[in-house]
Amino acid sequence: MFALNVNGENRNVDVPEDMPLLWVLRDVIGLTGTKFGCGIAQCGACTVQLDGKPVRSCVLPVASVGTRQITTIEAIGATPAGKKVQDAWLNLEVIQCGYCQSGQIMSASALLNRTPDPSDSDIDAAMSGNICRCGTYTRIRAAIKQAAKA
Amino acid sequence: MSKPSSSLSEKTSTSRRTFLQGSGLLLGFALFGAGTKVAHAETTAQPVAGDVTAAFSPDAFIRIGSDGKITLILPNIEMGQGTHTGEATLIAEELEVGLDQVKVVDAPPNDKLYATAALGGQATGGSTSMRATWESLRKAGATARMMLVSAAAAQWSVPVAECSAKAGVVTHQASGRSLAYGELAQAAATQPVPASVTLKDPKDFQLIGKSSRRLDTPGKVNGAVVYGIDVRVPDMKVATVAACPVIGGKLGDVDEKAARAIPGVRDIVRLDNAVAVIGDHFWAAKKGLEALTITWNEGANANLTSANIMAALKAASERKKPIMARQEGDVEGTMKAASKKVEAIYHSPFLAHAPMEPINCVVHVRADECEIWVGTQVPTMAQGAAAQVTGFPLDKIILHNHLIGGGFGRRLVAESVAQAVAIAKQVSYPVKVIWTREEDIQHDLYRPAYYDHISAALGADGLPTAWVERIAGGSVLGNYLPSGWPEGKLDDDAVEGAAKPPYDLPVIQVDWVREDPPVPITWWRGVGPTHNVFVVESFMDELAHAAGKDPVEYRRALTKNQPRAAGVLELVAEKSGWGTPLAKGMGRGIALHDAFGSYMAAVLEISVSPTGEITLHRAVVAVDCGITINPNTVEAQIEGGLIFGLSAALYSGITFTDGRVDQSNFHDYRILRNNEAPKIEIHHVKSLESPGGIGETATVSAAPVLANAIFSATGKRLRTLPFNRDELKTEGIEKKSVSMVLPIVAPLLAALASTKPTDAELEKQ
Numbered sequence: 035m036f037a038l039n040v041n042g043e044n045r046n047v048d049v050p051e052d053m054p055l056l057w058v059l060r061d062v063i064g065l066t067g068t069k070f071g072c073g074i075a076q077c078g079a080c081t082v083q084l085d086g087k088p089v090r091s092c093v094l095p096v097a098s099v100g101t102r103q104i105t106t107i108e109a110i111g112a113t114p115a116g117k118k119v120q121d122a123w124l125n126l127e128v129i130q131c132g133y134c135q136s137g138q139i140m141s142a143s144a145l146l147n148r149t150p151d152p153s154d155s156d157i158d159a160a161m162s163g164n165i166c167r168c169g170t171y172t173r174i175r176a177a178i179k180q181a182a183k184a
Numbered sequence: 185m186s187k188p189s190s191s192l193s194e195k196t197s198t199s200r201r202t203f204l205q206g207s208g209l210l211l212g213f214a215l216f217g218a219g220t221k222v223a224h225a226e227t228t229a230q231p232v233a234g235d236v237t238a239a240f241s242p243d244a245f246i247r248i249g250s251d252g253k254i255t256l257i258l259p260n261i262e263m264g265q266g267t268h269t270g271e272a273t274l275i276a277e278e279l280e281v282g283l284d285q286v287k288v289v290d291a292p293p294n295d296k297l298y299a300t301a302a303l304g305g306q307a308t309g310g311s312t313s314m315r316a317t318w319e320s321l322r323k324a325g326a327t328a329r330m331m332l333v334s335a336a337a338a339q340w341s342v343p344v345a346e347c348s349a350k351a352g353v354v355t356h357q358a359s360g361r362s363l364a365y366g367e368l369a370q371a372a373a374t375q376p377v378p379a380s381v382t383l384k385d386p387k388d389f390q391l392i393g394k395s396s397r398r399l400d401t402p403g404k405v406n407g408a409v410v411y412g413i414d415v416r417v418p419d420m421k422v423a424t425v426a427a428c429p430v431i432g433g434k435l436g437d438v439d440e441k442a443a444r445a446i447p448g449v450r451d452i453v454r455l456d457n458a459v460a461v462i463g464d465h466f467w468a469a470k471k472g473l474e475a476l477t478i479t480w481n482e483g484a485n486a487n488l489t490s491a492n493i494m495a496a497l498k499a500a501s502e503r504k505k506p507i508m509a510r511q512e513g514d515v516e517g518t519m520k521a522a523s524k525k526v527e528a529i530y531h532s533p534f535l536a537h538a539p540m541e542p543i544n545c546v547v548h549v550r551a552d553e554c555e556i557w558v559g560t561q562v563p564t565m566a567q568g569a570a571a572q573v574t575g576f577p578l579d580k581i582i583l584h585n586h587l588i589g590g591g592f593g594r595r596l597v598a599e600s601v602a603q604a605v606a607i608a609k610q611v612s613y614p615v616k617v618i619w620t621r622e623e624d625i626q627h628d629l630y631r632p633a634y635y636d637h638i639s640a641a642l643g644a645d646g647l648p649t650a651w652v653e654r655i656a657g658g659s660v661l662g663n664y665l666p667s668g669w670p671e672g673k674l675d676d677d678a679v680e681g682a683a684k685p686p687y688d689l690p691v692i693q694v695d696w697v698r699e700d701p702p703v704p705i706t707w708w709r710g711v712g713p714t715h716n717v718f719v720v721e722s723f724m725d726e727l728a729h730a731a732g733k734d735p736v737e738y739r740r741a742l743t744k745n746q747p748r749a750a751g752v753l754e755l756v757a758e759k760s761g762w763g764t765p766l767a768k769g770m771g772r773g774i775a776l777h778d779a780f781g782s783y784m785a786a787v788l789e790i791s792v793s794p795t796g797e798i799t800l801h802r803a804v805v806a807v808d809c810g811i812t813i814n815p816n817t818v819e820a821q822i823e824g825g826l827i828f829g830l831s832a833a834l835y836s837g838i839t840f841t842d843g844r845v846d847q848s849n850f851h852d853y854r855i856l857r858n859n860e861a862p863k864i865e866i867h868h869v870k871s872l873e874s875p876g877g878i879g880e881t882a883t884v885s886a887a888p889v890l891a892n893a894i895f896s897a898t899g900k901r902l903r904t905l906p907f908n909r910d911e912l913k914t915e916g917i918e919k920k921s922v923s924m925v926l927p928i929v930a931p932l933l934a935a936l937a938s939t940k941p942t943d944a945e946l947e948k949q
């Protein structure tokens with residue numbers, strides 16, 4: 035049994051200790067906004083935040099989460115950076131299919147948490163782990179800059 | 185292309201025929217029904233989710249309730265291309281409602297109501313949605329509006345001509361009376377359907393041509409949208425599956441013992457060519473699948489390699505009887521008499537679709553019916569596949585379509601739906617089948633590989649006096665249609681983009697040699713043109729250089745009778761600063777094409793390092809896609825389509841060893857990343873032509889514009905996709921190209937090695 039803090043709520047889950055957080059969130063807790071894309075931390079679709087920092091939940095065993103606060107896409111709008119990122123994403127019509135965008139938004143808002151006014155190279159470093167098959171990269175970059183100014 | 189008619193008349197069928205001519209994909213599908221077995225299920229009349237009843241239901245697309253709710257039932261599925269917003273715009277424009285006043289739902293499977301002539305079934309693909317519905321959905325909106333206005337006029341006993349509709353309200357100006365659509369819904373339903381409707385003149389458009397906000401995106405920033413993979417139904421279990429790693433092989437023995445011991449594993453299901461493990465959650469299913477000891481009967485492809493396939497294509501190109509696609513002028517005589525000839529061989533690989541949402545399907549097979557939740561581009565085909573597997577009649581197959589996390593052609597087939605139904609049929613509870621990314625990459629239906637031989641004779645002015653191309657590859661239609669495609673008959677998809685390049689080429693021969701690979705193939709974003717325009721536009725560049733001419737100047741000389749092609753060419757040359765000096769190591773390429781009813785010219789600026797690394801700096805695109813329904817969406821599709829094609833040109837290729845796909849996930853089937861994407865500028869040619877397709881147009885530009893930019897930067901002509909950076913090295917030849925090594929691999933490995941990664945490691949992931 036693991037006691038998790040998910041979006042500010044305590045959740046007790048009875049799952050194997052090697053089960054990635056992604057599947058705990060999706061299949062046990064029922065928070066499906068966090069996406070499965072590759073299972074090997076190559077695409078970033080599964081990105082969530084632990085204490086505000088981005089992690090790939092598809093390779094993160096639930097046993098290693100401990101007491102850290104898990105934030106998912108469902109609650110990121112309640113954080114100042116997350117709200118700015120969501121607004122900029124909609125303002126600039128970043129999204130196409132949208133499947134990767136939960137992860138993109140989680141990575142982008144984590145970037146703004148630690149670097150409020152990111153340079154292009156900061157964006158490269160923070161966002162190159164998130165693949166978008168629809169190719170929305172130029173708008174993601176523009177939206178991060180817009181969110182930083184908001 | 186005909187100009188849009190302001191009144192809908194008999195011209196409809198003519199203009200549809202005209203656009204059908206523009207695309208082999210469309211032509212192929214248009215042949216449905218003429219003795220060919222239709223791939224789609226026959227119509228069912230069942231009520232399913234998505235069917236909406238309301239007081240006023242004038243047609244298959246519009247429902248207006250007495251409570252004022254306006255629901256639009258859209259025939260094409262949203263998979264990121266913006267079609268929900270686009271189709272709603274077409275209806276709303278003529279219905280006279282705002283996009284903020286409507287709710288949109290996906291059409292239920294029903295070929296009779298929702299098939300388009302373009303695709304011969306209820307399907308979303310081939311960049312056809314806006315073209316196919318441009319007139320029909322506007323007409324639907326206009327018809328409903330006229331009935332609402334008539335109902336109001338009757339109620340007020342005033343002439344219809346004195347009433348007008350705006351923002352969902354009918355007003356009688358003279359008396360100042362007004363009634364909302366909801367108040368008129370019941371009365372409108374009793375009005376006769378008008379025999380003819382007059383559509384707006386384009387100058388009066390209020391919504392078409394404006395960048396309206398997308399309807400599908402608010403739920404995509406907060407996790408609210410439910411893709412197929414997110415569906416959860418009561419008592420559902422989760423399965424994952426492994427098909428025989430050798431293409432076409434079958435399942436032999438399975439030792440289940442270790443898998444059964446894994447907590448959460450519920451059932452193990454055997455299919456003819458695959459085995460699935462069902463668990464309480466995906467993790468249990470995946471661990472269970474990994475614990476199986478499986479023996480496969482590998483079958484005829486056990487020794488298949490990519491080299492075998494390319495050798496067969498080459499041999500077919502050289503020896504097999506070709507099928508003529510186009511022959512004009514004295515090709516043989518001109519080639520024989522020419523003093524200067526250029527020829528080249530081009531190779532294109534198999535490609536996987538790799539949409540971000542892995543293949544999935546939720547199925548519940550009950551005693552006498554089957555319910556399916558899936559995101560599919562072909563709902564009636566999926567329904568038909570399920571009927572075949574279960575033996576149930578079509579009206580017992582209930583299918584709920586969902587927003588799609590990337591299609592690109594992958595969800596134009598329903599084989600994974602059939603597989604999921606076959607798994608679910610063996611258990612009593614609902615099952616969500618999810619493929620791993622490895623399964624997705626290794627068991628896709630691939631864009632075919634091609635071997636192309638192209639040659640031209642050049643006249644004294646350096647321009648081609650004859651143009652000859654032989655395409656060798658498989659028939660996508662042959663794989664797609666249940667009845668196959670007859671030998672000896674042209675599959676237009678194979679030559680689309682090659683048979684009619686947008687140039688003045690009076691002496692031309694283009695033929696196709698069919699060589700079906702022993703690998704399943706299907707449509708991939710950009711279909712025929714993605715492959716063919718790479719060859720045509722690379723070779724056009726070769727000819728320009730052979731003639732000692734500037735590539736834009738050369739194309740200009742060949743587009744004197746191609747006004748729309750010349751239009752985008754001139755615009756892109758101007759906006760890109762074509763001809764201005766570039767820094768050392770940089771190059772600038774151009775590509776021009778006409779596909780899906782749209783014209784596009786692109787310029788790409790790149791640099792190539794001494795170690796062969798390619799950096800994409802800036803792309804400038806000029807597009808003439810006719811009347812633009814939503815400029816912002818058009819630009820998004822161009823940006824994304826270009827990046828999709830550049831990914832393929834730089835990195836993507838599926839290869840086979842011993843009948844198995846060599847690639848398995850995004851580390852070795854690379855996708856362009858954010859730090860690698862170029863800046864992209866888009867310029868529109870203002871046009872009143874009917875709308876062209878845009879979802880695939882820029883994907884077509886990508887490989888040739890990159891090939892031509894590489895030549896400009898290095899003087900090296902790369903004719904094999906994906907481009908091999910090792911050929912571009914001028915120093916450090918012994919070094920392995922670093923482009924395949926990902927920046928995040930090292931921290932990933934560290935994270936995998938440790939069950940308890942530190943904060944610093946987690947952050948680096």
